[in-house]
Amino acid sequence: MSSTARSNSSAFPPGPRGYPILGVLPQLRSDPLRVFLDAADRYGDLVHLKAGPYHGFLLSEPADIRHVLQDNARNYHKSPLYDRLRDGIGNGLLTSEDALWLRQRRLAQPAFHRQRLTGMADAMVACTEQMLERWDAVASRGETIDVMAEMMALTQAIIVRTMFSTDLGAAAEVVNRTWPIINRRVGETFWSTKLETTLPLPANRRFWRALRELETVVYQIIADRRQTRRDEPDLLSMFLSARDEDTGAGMTDRQLRDEVMTMLLAGHETTSLALSWTYYLLSQHADVERTIADEVDRVIGDARPGFAHVDRLVCTRRAIDESLRLYPPAWGYSRQALADDEIGGYRVPKGSLVFLIPFVIHRRPKLWPDPDRFDPERFAPAQESARPRFAYIPFGGGPRGCIGNQFALVEAQLIVATVAQRFRVELAPDQDVRPEPLITLRPTPGIRARVTKRAPTTPQVIV
Ligand code: HEM
Numbered sequence: 015m016s017s018t019a020r021s022n023s024s025a026f027p028p029g030p031r032g033y034p035i036l037g038v039l040p041q042l043r044s045d046p047l048r049v050f051l052d053a054a055d056r057y058g059d060l061v062h063l064k065a066g067p068y069h070g071f072l073l074s075e076p077a078d079i080r081h082v083l084q085d086n087a088r089n090y091h092k093s094p095l096y097d098r099l100r101d102g103i104g105n106g107l108l109t110s111e112d113a114l115w116l117r118q119r120r121l122a123q124p125a126f127h128r129q130r131l132t133g134m135a136d137a138m139v140a141c142t143e144q145m146l147e148r149w150d151a152v153a154s155r156g157e158t159i160d161v162m163a164e165m166m167a168l169t170q171a172i173i174v175r176t177m178f179s180t181d182l183g184a185a186a187e188v189v190n191r192t193w194p195i196i197n198r199r200v201g202e203t204f205w206s207t208k209l210e211t212t213l214p215l216p217a218n219r220r221f222w223r224a225l226r227e228l229e230t231v232v233y234q235i236i237a238d239r240r241q242t243r244r245d246e247p248d249l250l251s252m253f254l255s256a257r258d259e260d261t262g263a264g265m266t267d268r269q270l271r272d273e274v275m276t277m278l279l280a281g282h283e284t285t286s287l288a289l290s291w292t293y294y295l296l297s298q299h300a301d302v303e304r305t306i307a308d309e310v311d312r313v314i315g316d317a318r319p320g321f322a323h324v325d326r327l328v329c330t331r332r333a334i335d336e337s338l339r340l341y342p343p344a345w346g347y348s349r350q351a352l353a354d355d356e357i358g359g360y361r362v363p364k365g366s367l368v369f370l371i372p373f374v375i376h377r378r379p380k381l382w383p384d385p386d387r388f389d390p391e392r393f394a395p396a397q398e399s400a401r402p403r404f405a406y407i408p409f410g411g412g413p414r415g416c417i418g419n420q421f422a423l424v425e426a427q428l429i430v431a432t433v434a435q436r437f438r439v440e441l442a443p444d445q446d447v448r449p450e451p452l453i454t455l456r457p458t459p460g461i462r463a464r465v466t467k468r469a470p471t472t473p474q475v476i477v
Contacts, residue, residue: 026069027360029053029062037064043205047451050346050371054378060358065205069366071357074375076402078357082349082368083404084412090349092414093367098200099453101211102225104272107417108280118273119417121256125177125249126417131424134176135321138425141171142432149437153465158442161293161461165286165429166190172425173281178235178274179246185231192224193279199224201452232274236267249277284343285422287454289429291341292334294461295388297441302390305329307468310434319431327427330434332390334426338408340388342372345455347410372407373455381405437465 030053032038041049042065050072053061059075073079082090091111100109107118124130145168152159170189174182182189199221203211211218239250253273256265265273296303306329310319313326348369355362362368377385381401382392391397409416416422433439442462450458 025360026062027060027071027358028057029064029072030057032064036066037070039066039205046346047373047449050369050374051377054374059378060360062360063369065367069363070369071360071362071366072369072371072374073357074378075358076375076381076404079370079375079404079407080402080411081357082370083407083410083414086355087412087414089352089355090368091352093348093350095204095348095367097208098203098206098211102196102200102221103275103279104268106269106272106276108276121252122249122273122277122417125252126421128420131420132321134421135324135424135428137175138172138428139319139432141168141175142429144171146433146436149465150467153437153467156464158462158464161439161463162286162290162457163190163460165289165293166282168429169282169286169289169425170278173278174235176421177249177277177281178239179244179248179250180235180238182231182235185234188227188231189278192228193283195220195224196228197283197452197454197456201454228275229271232271232278233267235274236270250274281418281421283454285425287341287343287456288334288338288422288426290457290461291343291455292337292426292430293439293463294441294447294457295337295340296333297439297463299388302329302333302388303438306333306430307434307438310431314431314435316435319428319435321424323431324424324427327431329390330427330430331423332393334423334430335393335406336388336390339376339382339392339406340386341449341455341457342376342408343454344408344410344416345373345449345451346371370407370410373449373451375405375407378405434468436468438468440464440466 030038030049033040038049042063049063053063053072054074059073060078061072063070063072073082092109096109103109105114107115107122110118145164149159167186167190170186171181174180199217202217235250236254239246239254245251245255253265253270257263296306309327309329314323346369348367351362351364351366351368354364357368376382379385382405404411409419409422440463442464445462447457447459447461450456
């Protein structure tokens with residue numbers, strides 16, 4: 015039982031009544047962020063929501079969140095809402111459960127060790143430099159960039175180079191074109207029935223077509239490596255050389271497809287959104303942007319950014335952390351109880367859904383005073399240690415926490431620093447950018463920005 019002492023095991027916690035049978039399902043389908051935000055505002059830290067056939071529980075109390083993600087994680091599987099995600103990326107590390115998940119997690123873990131990040135940092139900076147070469151021309155023509163498209167292409171190049179030791183060449187266009195279609199369809203059908211997603215409707219056909227195209231790219235990555243027999247020290251080699259302890263068999267092509275698809279997508283989409291939202295916020299907070307530029311001048315100067323600088327880019331990191339608080343790319347996730355449980359003194363029957371919504375938790379005034387204000391100093395050590403760990407969950411937590419969180423943070427810091435050495439990114443005027451909750455939280459309709467070259471830094475003369 016969680017540490018919150020609210021003993022009321024006979025009834026459900028308070029919550030919106032919703033419609034008969036459907037509960038709040040219609041509202042969740044049309045505006046989930048509003049439903050969850052309003053529910054927590056109105057009913058507090060533990061809310062009961064009836065969603066179609068399910069009892070749902072919205073948690074905002076860190077001790078309750080820890081209970082589900084960590085202390086009693088064994089009692090929870092990913093909820094049926096992940097079935098729609100499985101339609102896209104299959105049964106890889108993000109969506110699998112139990113023995114299969116554990117085996118794959120152990121297999122993949124070494125690819126993310128901190129010492130491996132040192133080497134990957136170089137690829138992260140090299141890919142950013144390539145992007146900035148293009149920005150030179152954009153800046154001199156006075157044109158604007160589509161921030162999300164730029165960040166998506168960049169993080170995609172990085173994930174493919176670091177995890178699969180290749181580049182996609184012309185196939186990069188396929189990923190960039192097909193993934194938004196898949197993301198949208200999965201996001202729109204989270205709450206749909208299986209039937210709605212299997213009928214040959216135009217939207218489903220578009221989804222299947224996109225999936226087939228994307229799959230071709232993924233199978234090509236696997237086939238190329240098999241053909242060349244290169245033994246790169248990367249994630250793909252780890253997957254390809256894995257053998258079942260009992261049978262000695264390698265992973266099936268289907269399992270490989272699911273794992274490569276998962277890493278390709280989980281490994282670039284979220285980070286690109288974190289960066290897009292960071293630029294959106296920085297361009298409205300000139301003081302923080304200035305602080306970052308000064309820090310980059312001080313810590314890196316004219317040198318090439320690298321892993322050795324990361325720990326000293328303190329303000330840069332805080333700004334990224336704060337951006338992940340306000341606009342968490344993984345805005346919400348959910349679990350299903352395998353057996354009866356008790357949370358915050360209330361009975362949670364077997365089969366119930368538990369909603370963990372960083373977008374809501376990160377805006378609870380009790381945990382985050384003046385929650386809508388962008389203030390990177392919330393992540394200064396004194397403030398951080400005064401908060402419960404599970405008040406901040408952009409990367410989830412417990413055994414199913416994000417395997418790529420360090421990778422993503424190092425990558426985001428190095429990209430922001432490499433860009434800040436040479437450019438300012440300013441929001442183009444008159445844009446109404448809103449967060450759209452698909453699988454991930456996307457800035458809609460997009461972010462247009464002007465990039466201008468920074469004046470070269472004056473070398474510091476030490477006398
Ligand atoms: C800012 C960037 C990122 C964010 C916000 C993010 C967020 C998350 C969250 C919230 C989860 C847990 C989901 C759940 O509990 O249902 C997760 C899991 C996962 N993430 Fe990330 N992620 C990011 C970057 C990455 C990167 C760079 C990679 C790979 C290189 C990655 C790969 C994964 C995988 C494979 C899982 C499933 C882990 C498991 O269940 O064992 N993520 N991520």
